[in-house]
Amino acid sequence: MSAFELKTREDGIAVLTMDVPNESMNTLKADFGEEITSILNTIENDEDIKAVVIVSGKKDSFVAGADISMLANSESESDAEALSTQGQQVFDRIEGMRKTFVAAIDGPALGGGLELALACHYRVCTDSDKTQLGLPEVQLGLLPGSGGTQRLPKLIGVQRALKMMLTGSPARAKQAKKYGIVDDVVPKSILLEAAIKLANKKPLTGAAKKSVTDKMLEDTGFGRKILFKKAREQTLAKTKGNYPAPMFIIDSIEAGLENRSKGYATEARLFGKLVLTKESKQLREIFFATTDMKKESGVEGVEPRKVEKIGVLGGGLMGGGIAYVSASKAKVPVRVKDISENGIASAMKYSYDILQKRVKKRILRSSQMQKQMANITGCLDYSGYKHIDMAIEAVFESVELKQQMVADIEQYCDEDTIFASNTSSIPIRDIAAKAKRPENVVGLHYFSPVDKMPLAEVIPHPGTSETVISSTVAFAKKQGKTPIVVKDGAGFYVNRILAPYMSEAGFIVMEGQPIDSIDKALVDFGFPVGAFKLLDEVGIDVGTKIIPILKAQFGERFSSPNAFDKLLENDRKGKKNKSGFYSYKGKTAGKDVDSSVYDLLGISPVTKYTDATIVERCLLLMLNEAARCLEENVIRNPRDGDIGAIFGIGFPPFLGGPFRYMDEMGVDSIVERLRHYAEVYDEKYKPADILIDMQNNKKTFY
Numbered sequence: 001m002s003a004f005e006l007k008t009r010e011d012g013i014a015v016l017t018m019d020v021p022n023e024s025m026n027t028l029k030a031d032f033g034e035e036i037t038s039i040l041n042t043i044e045n046d047e048d049i050k051a052v053v054i055v056s057g058k059k060d061s062f063v064a065g066a067d068i069s070m071l072a073n074s075e076s077e078s079d080a081e082a083l084s085t086q087g088q089q090v091f092d093r094i095e096g097m098r099k100t101f102v103a104a105i106d107g108p109a110l111g112g113g114l115e116l117a118l119a120c121h122y123r124v125c126t127d128s129d130k131t132q133l134g135l136p137e138v139q140l141g142l143l144p145g146s147g148g149t150q151r152l153p154k155l156i157g158v159q160r161a162l163k164m165m166l167t168g169s170p171a172r173a174k175q176a177k178k179y180g181i182v183d184d185v186v187p188k189s190i191l192l193e194a195a196i197k198l199a200n201k202k203p204l205t206g207a208a209k210k211s212v213t214d215k216m217l218e219d220t221g222f223g224r225k226i227l228f229k230k231a232r233e234q235t236l237a238k239t240k241g242n243y244p245a246p247m248f249i250i251d252s253i254e255a256g257l258e259n260r261s262k263g264y265a266t267e268a269r270l271f272g273k274l275v276l277t278k279e280s281k282q283l284r285e286i287f288f289a290t291t292d293m294k295k296e297s298g299v300e301g302v303e304p305r306k307v308e309k310i311g312v313l314g315g316g317l318m319g320g321g322i323a324y325v326s327a328s329k330a331k332v333p334v335r336v337k338d339i340s341e342n343g344i345a346s347a348m349k350y351s352y353d354i355l356q357k358r359v360k361k362r363i364l365r366s367s368q369m370q371k372q373m374a375n376i377t378g379c380l381d382y383s384g385y386k387h388i389d390m391a392i393e394a395v396f397e398s399v400e401l402k403q404q405m406v407a408d409i410e411q412y413c414d415e416d417t418i419f420a421s422n423t424s425s426i427p428i429r430d431i432a433a434k435a436k437r438p439e440n441v442v443g444l445h446y447f448s449p450v451d452k453m454p455l456a457e458v459i460p461h462p463g464t465s466e467t468v469i470s471s472t473v474a475f476a477k478k479q480g481k482t483p484i485v486v487k488d489g490a491g492f493y494v495n496r497i498l499a500p501y502m503s504e505a506g507f508i509v510m511e512g513q514p515i516d517s518i519d520k521a522l523v524d525f526g527f528p529v530g531a532f533k534l535l536d537e538v539g540i541d542v543g544t545k546i547i548p549i550l551k552a553q554f555g556e557r558f559s560s561p562n563a564f565d566k567l568l569e570n571d572r573k574g575k576k577n578k579s580g581f582y583s584y585k586g587k588t589a590g591k592d593v594d595s596s597v598y599d600l601l602g603i604s605p606v607t608k609y610t611d612a613t614i615v616e617r618c619l620l621l622m623l624n625e626a627a628r629c630l631e632e633n634v635i636r637n638p639r640d641g642d643i644g645a646i647f648g649i650g651f652p653p654f655l656g657g658p659f660r661y662m663d664e665m666g667v668d669s670i671v672e673r674l675r676h677y678a679e680v681y682d683e684k685y686k687p688a689d690i691l692i693d694m695q696n697n698k699k700t701f702y
């Protein structure tokens with residue numbers, strides 16, 4: 001079966017439908033080459049064909065880019081470069097045709113899919129929520145390798161194109177029109193009609209309309225020098241040199257502005273290099289892991305119940321975030337219960353602020369915003385709770401309070417209403433201990449800020465029913481989360497591996513190492529923020545609360561510096577009360593360490609350790625604990641452990657997660673370093689049994 005079908009209409013406009021057999025989404029594959037060439041020959045030679053409209057035969061999607069799995073077949077940089085050149089040549093031919101090509105886009109047009117559309121002379125897309133146009137290659141450690149780095153800057157200007165390619169964020173329909181990526185946005189029902197209208201125009205390629213300032217910056221040698229210098233500086237500040245792709249994107253765009261053929265050659269050569277990098281391989285694995293996880297139900301073969309109406313208990317920061325993702329992503333009515341009207345108002349404001357921004361950016365229409373806001377209502381009692389399918393609890397961390405919430409839900413709601421607790425530290429079995437229907441109780445642990453962090457931990461206790469597990473997993477997915485099912489116990493998975501890493505950063509400070517030097521070492525290594533910045537963000541009170549719980553279950557290896565109690569006695573809670581490790585006063589709020597913290601801790605800061613030692617000491621404890629979690633079946637497999645760490649903590653994605661990283665480094669070397677620190681420093685570094693066993697049997701995690 002062929003992936004393409006060309007049908008010429010009576011008016012001389014040919015409709016080229018792409019529909020890759022046996023796949024849910026169209027992707028571009030190297031072996032389409034011959035077929036496409038033959039179709040283009042037909043189009044060129046058939047005088048009855050005046051113009052071409054490219055459409056997708058798939059429901060709700062255009063083309064999702066080059067086939068990512070195909071890239072693994074490239075054995076050398078030149079193999080991968082050849083893939084890029086092949087794509088460039090096909091798209092060049094389309095652009096150079098004397099017949100008009102129009103891309104009619106409904107759903108995602110990403111990567112190579114958008115590059116195909118950019119090679120067409122005109123583009124029209126639907127106003128569907130699913131429509132998105134972007135070049136997300138950077139998220140795979142790649143660059144747009146089929147002319148994207150050359151055509152997008154021409155079409156929408158260098159600065160906007162740079163931003164889109166460096167972040168990988170796609171544009172929604174309205175934004176795409178505003179930026180000039182598409183010529184028109186129409187309802188789905190008239191997509192073909194609109195495309196045909198454009199097909200009757202001459203085959204001209206579009207160019208960005210620029211302001212005088214943009215012309216100065218983008219179209220003069222001097223301006224470009226400034227622009228690219230700044231882009232490189234900003235990129236390096238963000239990537240710390242850990243990701244090669246963004247710099248290569250800048251190089252390719254710059255080369256193309258100097259000279260067309262140099263631009264295309266640079267793009268292909270650098271694409272070839274990137275495909276073979278370790279970073280891109282790890283990022284591609286993350287893509288495959290997350291697509292696999294989208295298909296999993298949490299319990300094989302157990303159908304989830306529908307969750308069509310929910311309650312959120314507690315309107316604080318977490319409750320507000322949970323209400324937002326439920327109303328806006330899962331699109332279900334949410335009833336927020338709080339003990340004060342202020343609590344309800346703050347939960348509503350959480351959604352209002354985010355939605356308002358989206359309206360301003362033209363991602364959302366005002367009417368859509370109103371509809372989503374109308375999905376959130378509040379109450380001070382349990383009115384409106386009778387028929388909710390799930391109550392998600394996000395109240396203060398007290399087991400008695402949470403048990404009371406379970407009893408309330410059992411009293412006011414239906415018999416099968418699920419009670420999901422967003423506790424970050426209390427074992428779920430304790431919350432369920434007094435429940436009449438413990439089978440309905442489950443943990444559903446989000447990460448702050450809820451609207452941004454993609455992970456959710458689903459935590460059954462031994463009595464949770466399988467249907468409750470699969471229903472919770474399904475609902476978390478509807479909220480846009482990637483859920484992992486983890487075993488009940490202190491800290492579950494993510495906080496359990498984070499805690500020793502954070503505490504170790506604390507011990508290093510107590511030895512006198514400056515706070516900012518520790519944070520910088522961790523950020524340069526690839527973490528999104530340093531340990532102390534993170535504690536300030538999360539709240540020192542909240543962050544340290546989990547330590548005694550972990551220590552009670554797992555013992556001394558979870559100790560943290562006693563001196564941290566002094567911070568709490570001093571009412572240092574972090575950013576929320578403008579008093580933490582960093583200073584939150586004045587213009588540089590959050591940038592500089594608040595030096596009075598050293599007096600409080602009784603230390604005089606002096607640099608003692610190299611970045612490598614700091615990172616190694618913190619990281620090894622995290623890796624060792626992750627290995628223990630696998631050993632104890634807290635996580636189901638290394639893949640869940642990697643995704644959990646990347647999506648929940650921001651473990652450097654280019655390293656693939658703790659388990660892929662250990663495989664990459666070699667279990668031998670991890671064990672050797674752990675033993676070294678256990679001998680010279682503290683026995684908490686004693687390697688987990690699973691690591692020693694793997695070393696003896698020469699095993700890897702994957």
Ligand SMILES: C[C@H](O)CC(=O)SCCNC(=O)CCNC(=O)[C@H](O)C(C)(C)COP(=O)(O)OP(=O)(O)OC[C@H]1O[C@@H](n2cnc3c(N)ncnc32)[C@H](O)[C@@H]1OP(=O)(O)O
Binds near residue numbers: 025066108110294
């Ligand atoms: C030379 C070029 O410049 C290089 C490139 O184009 S690199 C590729 C760039 N494109 C991308 O990064 C887009 C990747 N895809 C996505 O982000 C998402 O799949 C999407 C937003 C398009 C759709 O998401 P969603 O609706 O949740 O569907 P999702 O489950 O992810 O995908 C559906 C199927 O398409 C597959 N798929 C989607 N994009 C794919 C791609 N580019 N390559 C291979 N498979 C892909 C998925 O693996 C999945 O396969 P399955 O049905 O066998 O499990």
